[in-house]
Amino acid sequence: MSTLVYVPRDSGALAVGADDVAAAIAREAAKRKLDVTIIRNGTRGMSWLEPLVEVATPHGRVAYGPVTVADVVSLFDFGFLKGDWHRLGQGHTEQIPFFKTQTRLTFARCGITDPLSIADYEAHGGLAGLHKAIAMPPAEIVATVTESGLRGRGGAGFPTGIKWKTTAEAKAPQKYIVCNADEGDSGTFADRMIMEGDPFVLIEGMAIAGIATGSTKGYVYLRSEYPDAIAVMSEAVKLARDFGMLGPKVFGSDYAFDMEIRSGAGAYVCGEETSLLNSLEGKRGVVRAKPPLPAHQGFLARPTVVNNVISLASVPIILDKGAAFYRDFGMGRSRGTIPLQIAGNVKHGGLYETAFGLTLGEIVDGIGGGTFTGRPVKAVQVGGPLGAYFPRALFDTPFDYEAFAKADGLIGHAGIVVFDDSADMLKQARFAMEFCAIESCGKCTPCRIGAVRGVEVADKILHGEEPAKQIALLTDLCNTMKFGSLCALGGFTPYPVMSALTHFPEDFQPRTFAVAAE
């Protein structure tokens, strides 16, 4: 019988040599005349162990990592195909503490199945939600999503069920489901991992959204920086169509739903939903004033649900297991699970799905294991480039929408970027302004001009030009941007800037430059 060996195809694994490792395993197996089948799975999310090679044994899957091409011969020599000891051995994959302590609902299959096998998808619980949805009155689907407490995972945390209800009640000959797969926030990769590792769950979620709201057409607006995700999603859509999951009669029902994958073009602001819709229509990705809401007048001025990838990919399990099952996880008004993305200068980085409520300290020091460099943690940026920098003093903040807002931060798309004590917070504040200046859509002055001024002011502080005056100016500028910007690009850039200034004022003080001995 053929031995199954798993080598991830996730771009996080490809970036550290997974293709070469897979090829080396195939070559070595052929040389030794061993019957091995290599499956290119998604990632288990333990990035520091990638490429993580797994072998299916009679007593479960056993993991080895991080594997390089140079390790392959010795893996064979030591009997990894039987799950035997090797210095890279990690034991049973599901017993690795980082994996074992998670609650995987949205990512239940990611890393386990072959992403492009519908049979595998179905064998691991896929499609159950869609079949239930087809058998329910659409209003009941919407009610289930509302009761689950699911809030948009794209950043704003708006209740998904309420958004669907608005679109469901809108009357129009054509409505749309648009999946926001622009994932521009640095420190985030959950959307990418699910699209590369379990694409059918997103397709299923979108089909359910279509049935619930009376929308027959879906678009995934996927950033061009993710060519691997674009390839997997495009192939999965074709397979889903052939399988009858998409088309004029979804699984033989009276519901029609089909979808297309569209590539972005390298503009961060196109993650903002109205800018995204303009871009999808073939226009400049300029932000639209609201109202009208996209739910009423979205793509081509027709009613449109715009949801993040993770919001939509969480729907199938809610439909399958029920609203109460999902709702029972979490804290306060943050229900269910959240895929934390632990990144940057951290020992154990990767994707960690868990119920809301862990503290930032538990996440960074506990799960993440502190910094990669072994130096003290200085700051943690949560929620992407528009998120605040947290000092250790705020490590007791629980991961919850409201608790983060209270601490003058945001959880955004749940990206967590760790910095050690070599970080220069003035430099980080300057970068936040620079990024805003580069990516501004240009519609409003506080953002377009303010960000450019912000960079200049940061430079003056760095060079010790009237620092007290410049710091007052920076604060003032942030206030103008916060209250005078149309969207969160200009409106939230003050978060990283002001949190850096508030929590790390020493980095904004005049510097004594060491004079180089020439």
Next chain:
Amino acid sequence: MAVELSAREIGDRVGAIVDACASLEGPLLPILHGVQAEFGFVPQTALRLIADRLNLSRAEVHGVMTFYHDFREEPAGRHVLKLCRAEACQSMGGDEIAERAKAQLGVDWHGTTPNGAVTLEPVFCLGLCSCAPAAMVDGRVVGRLNDDRIDAVIEQVRA
């Protein structure tokens, strides 16, 4: 090196791309991506053809094209090296890697080496933030960059 294309040749190829996208809702971005994939950049003559076919003004098409970082008005080098400049990569020494790459190639951001081999571009996050610093070479991802790994990447593309 760059083969001069006749206006007619560009016209035929752009026409075919527009035809292939004709039935799409909001076809302009797919068309611009298609044109760039075909020629490596978006030639000026293509803008007018696209505008005519979509019933837009040339200025509108130009406005859309220039809004997005992806579309080029000039051809790039034979290889495109994108280095992530965003926060997770910064936390792992991405800025130093970028300085090293710039020095080795002798170009700044958006620059192309004099021999036309490499164009260096910034990118803001490749979704590889848990194996930072990260890069993309001609669409292929590279993570956990350090001095040796970036040198090896540059060695591959600089010739």
